[in-house]
Amino acid sequence: MARQASYDREAVLKRALELFWAKGYHATSLKDLEVALDMRPGSIYAAFGSKEALYGETLRLYAQMSQAGFEEMLAKAPTRLAGLAAHVRALGCVAPNSVPSRACMLVKTLLETPDDDPVLRQLTEDMMRKIEVGFANIYRAARAAGEIPETADPERLASRLQIEIFGLRAYAQRTDSGARVAALADDIARDIESLAIPKPATAPTTAH
Amino acid sequence: MARQASYDREAVLKRALELFWAKGYHATSLKDLEVALDMRPGSIYAAFGSKEALYGETLRLYAQMSQAGFEEMLAKAPTRLAGLAAHVRALGCVAPNSVPSRACMLVKTLLETPDDDPVLRQLTEDMMRKIEVGFANIYRAARAAGEIPETADPERLASRLQIEIFGLRAYAQRTDSGARVAALADDIARDIESLAIPKPATAPTTAH
């Protein structure tokens, strides 16, 4: 046995994530990374292999952290539908300075990566697809639980939700007004909630 | 007087637009531009000043072309609301190969440009704001014409529409299935149309 690495890999990845998320892939240079990670090029390449691979790892970390936050929000909500609405509202309330960018890093990556970078492109599409499937599963469960009508199409609703989130977060990057974004997120959340089948007041299933 | 430039400036800008729209700002090199424009660096710089300035001009051309297409669509529609819905449906039907990217170039620019490039950033935000104001004006006119309820908020609806379009077009870049995107665009269009006040069948204003 011998020397052990002096850095905390997860902490390093978080710092790389901040930088990449804020500046994008192409605009982030290795010099930037050397400063942010406080590592010399040799160490960076020994640990991660390439700039592209490092970016990929930060993307995975991003998706994983986002997913964790989303699931926490969902667990706290009284119904699945309320959970989805709460998620959208939460996205509308992010403080601009608490985060490297208000836009979704996956969308930033997708739009910055034409067909010429198949690795990152595929990775991004896969992650997006996974999130969408997760949404669909929640809608499906909500339908099975009688929260939304039998006629609802989970896949379609999931795609639509992803569209709203993509759009909302891109819009949030556009404007200075946090209040405006929050109001728009609320509009979207309300539309989600409007799918709900109104609960009978007291009686369990049938009208009295 | 003397020699006149041998290229058609507008045609050159269109070729630059295709390249920038497809690859993004940072990923497009001057070598790429030299090939696409069939111009040598000196000529490019004599004509446009810098890569950034050239990108700005292509952005302007993009916005202008998009606006023209939108207005044409609006003019053909029976009502303002129908025009907006038709615009969304049209965005859902774009053939992937007919266009450098299905995503909006303004959004791509916004997400690729952190605060460090104030020129392009400001230009992009201004153009987006202008489009949004245009949407709001249309909604306002629709309200004045009795197409939508008096209680409708044009600015809010305009922001929401921009969000849906941002999201839809980013989503379109994500997926291979044109049919799916078209279906989602139709969902969004239907939501827009659902704002409409149902027209009385035959009588002009009052019930008979």
Place this chain on the structure above:
DNA sequence: GATATTTTTGAGCGATCACTCAAATTCATT
């Protein structure tokens, strides 16, 4: 303390970046 194994370092690689400019070329005017 000596050894073995690993990590860290940072000068420097070739390639490419956005860009410049003096010279060659072109063409409306004379």
Place this chain on the structure above:
DNA sequence: AATGAATTTGAGTGATCGCTCAAAAATATC
């Protein structure tokens, strides 16, 4: 045809790009 003002050319600028690797430093074992 000669002139003169403009455009076009492309070799070349210094800077920076992502990345390499031999040497130095560090530490778990013996």
